[in-house]
Amino acid sequence: MWYQLFSNNEFLFKFMLKRNRYRMVIWILSFLLISIATAGSFEGLYKSDVERQAIAETMKNPAMIAMVGPGYGLDNYTTGAMMAHQMLLFTAIVVAIMSILFVTSLTRSEEEDGQLELLRSLPVGRLANLLATFKLMIILNCLLAFIIGVGLTSLNISSMDAQGSFLYGASLGATGLIFSAITALMAQLSQTSRGTLTLSFMLLGFGYLIRAIGDVSNSLLSNVSPLGWILSTEVYVQNNWTPIFWTILLAVLLSLISLYLQAIRDVGSSFLRTKSGKKNASPLLLSTLGLAFTLQRTSIIAWSIAMLMLGLSYGSVFGDLENFFGSNEMLSEMLAPIDGLSLTEQFLTMLMCIISLICTVPPVMFFLKLKGEEKKNRIDHLLSKAVSRNQLLFSYVFISILSSVMLLLLSILGLFFASSLVMEEPIQIVVLLKSGMVYLPSVWLMISITIFIYGFKPQLTAVIWIYLGYSFFVVYLGGLLQLPEWMSMLSPFGHIPQFPVENIHVAPLMTLFLISLIVTFFGARAFRIRDISV
Numbered sequence: 001m002w003y004q005l006f007s008n009n010e011f012l013f014k015f016m017l018k019r020n021r022y023r024m025v026i027w028i029l030s031f032l033l034i035s036i037a038t039a040g041s042f043e044g045l046y047k048s049d050v051e052r053q054a055i056a057e058t059m060k061n062p063a064m065i066a067m068v069g070p071g072y073g074l075d076n077y078t079t080g081a082m083m084a085h086q087m088l089l090f091t092a093i094v095v096a097i098m099s100i101l102f103v104t105s106l107t108r109s110e111e112e113d114g115q116l117e118l119l120r121s122l123p124v125g126r127l128a129n130l131l132a133t134f135k136l137m138i139i140l141n142c143l144l145a146f147i148i149g150v151g152l153t154s155l156n157i158s159s160m161d162a163q164g165s166f167l168y169g170a171s172l173g174a175t176g177l178i179f180s181a182i183t184a185l186m187a188q189l190s191q192t193s194r195g196t197l198t199l200s201f202m203l204l205g206f207g208y209l210i211r212a213i214g215d216v217s218n219s220l221l222s223n224v225s226p227l228g229w230i231l232s233t234e235v236y237v238q239n240n241w242t243p244i245f246w247t248i249l250l251a252v253l254l255s256l257i258s259l260y261l262q263a264i265r266d267v268g269s270s271f272l273r274t275k276s277g278k279k280n281a282s283p284l285l286l287s288t289l290g291l292a293f294t295l296q297r298t299s300i301i302a303w304s305i306a307m308l309m310l311g312l313s314y315g316s317v318f319g320d321l322e323n324f325f326g327s328n329e330m331l332s333e334m335l336a337p338i339d340g341l342s343l344t345e346q347f348l349t350m351l352m353c354i355i356s357l358i359c360t361v362p363p364v365m366f367f368l369k370l371k372g373e374e375k376k377n378r379i380d381h382l383l384s385k386a387v388s389r390n391q392l393l394f395s396y397v398f399i400s401i402l403s404s405v406m407l408l409l410l411s412i413l414g415l416f417f418a419s420s421l422v423m424e425e426p427i428q429i430v431v432l433l434k435s436g437m438v439y440l441p442s443v444w445l446m447i448s449i450t451i452f453i454y455g456f457k458p459q460l461t462a463v464i465w466i467y468l469g470y471s472f473f474v475v476y477l478g479g480l481l482q483l484p485e486w487m488s489m490l491s492p493f494g495h496i497p498q499f500p501v502e503n504i505h506v507a508p509l510m511t512l513f514l515i516s517l518i519v520t521f522f523g524a525r526a527f528r529i530r531d532i533s534v
Helices: 002-006 009-045 049-058 062-068 079-106 108-112 115-120 128-153 162-189 193-216 226-231 242-264 288-315 318-327 329-334 343-375 379-383 389-422 429-437 440-456 463-481 485-489 506-529
Strands: none
Touching: 002 128, 009 079, 009 128, 049 079, 062 079, 062 193, 062 288, 079 108, 079 128, 079 162, 079 193, 079 226, 108 115, 108 193, 115 128, 128 162, 128 242, 162 193, 162 226, 162 242, 193 226, 193 288, 226 242, 288 343, 288 389, 318 389, 343 379, 343 389, 343 429, 343 440, 343 463, 379 389, 389 429, 389 440, 389 506, 440 463, 440 506, 463 485
16 A cells, blocks of 8 residues: 555654754754844844944845845835845755755665665665655754744844744745755755755755846746745745745645655666766776866866856846946945945955855865765775875865865856946956955865864864854854954954955965965874774
8 A cells, every 4th residue: 555655654753853853953053043143133233223224225236136135125124124134045045055964864875875775674665764854854944943933033123023033934944845855856866965965056056046136137037946935025024924835835746756756766776867987997097186086076067167157147246236336325425435446346355255155165075075985985995005095185185175266266257257248347357366366275274174174083074064154154244243353263264355455465364374284284194093984
């Protein structure tokens, strides 16, 4: 009977819940604390209508619309409207990332490691594991939505009523559910966990880009993206619940498709088959560097296209941004040109910092591929040959360093080409290169910290993502929340001069570079003497 496909899924659900309960609590508490702290800071920092409207004026430009969404209630920019406008989209993206990581680890990763096959040898239904995963994600996202709603309501801020607060939480929960369903579907299409993550993150990135383009030029495009649906809830302004229902409905539909595909395929197979290998090995496979590149070339190409598209999308709004600054007298008074710099060039400093933070993600992922190979016992064979540990380690380090330069350069070139087509007086390519490439030492330091953690305690490499998230928080919200300067100094990105507003000083850049060399040295030394096991 059909119900036998789900037999004993409740036991698998309890097992999953027990294994992941601490991760779930950490994620939920992190979202709760950040949301409460941000909302409370907005209320304390911008107490008058004049101060809030001044901030609203800076948010009406096309570049900010592309970055955080169109914004609602800008004519009456209350604390609630400010919170939803500046935090909802980026928080939803992090919730989507959380869901993608959870579902991938519970589905395709377990299948790839042989754990699912072991479970299926027991009296467990074919769909029990996937159904248990959906149950866990429903519990996680519903708890997140409820706790965020209660937390924001408890602040007793007049412009943040209970309905809006629970809608804010529901928007995050719905985002988690839709990307849980998308990832489950990608797990049926891809044969590896890496492919599942790549496809899921590509869809998330596509959703962000298509929403950004739609919000600036054509609102109909925004309706293609789930992220556009979430923003159309107009939290704390109109409190529109309809997009939440449509998002959940689509999540249910995608989940049913995933269950059907899971039911008709064999364990270990996929619907997007991996192409057969070549009869003769490529010359690249004669070296550890070539092997490391071959394993990740698809991801490198995908991220290269993504960063180029990101630069093109932001550059395409620079023409409208220039016109906006020129026609907004209030904003011109607030941000008077510095030393002959245009307002667009001043805005460039924040944009480049955000792009450099995004460009940090793939190099870290490329290096951590080595951890995945070690976890699957694939590097033991290599090290049994005439291959040193340093040779193996620095093959991945080289790819990470080279990709950080290449991805940042591609995003800058995309920004330049697109902006040169829409601006009357384009920003010089030299200015763009300096303002972007100056962040390379901070990116390299993040990579070296990853190497250090991997060398000493590979089980703790998730810490680097927490640190990167902290860096994004203090960089993106540091100015708005008027955070203490020491908080930004705890991140390597806080030591980078914001060119062209600030002059480039070599000393802090060289310091970051030397620190990264030292940290890399100790990380490599620890890897060389520790046991190969995770």
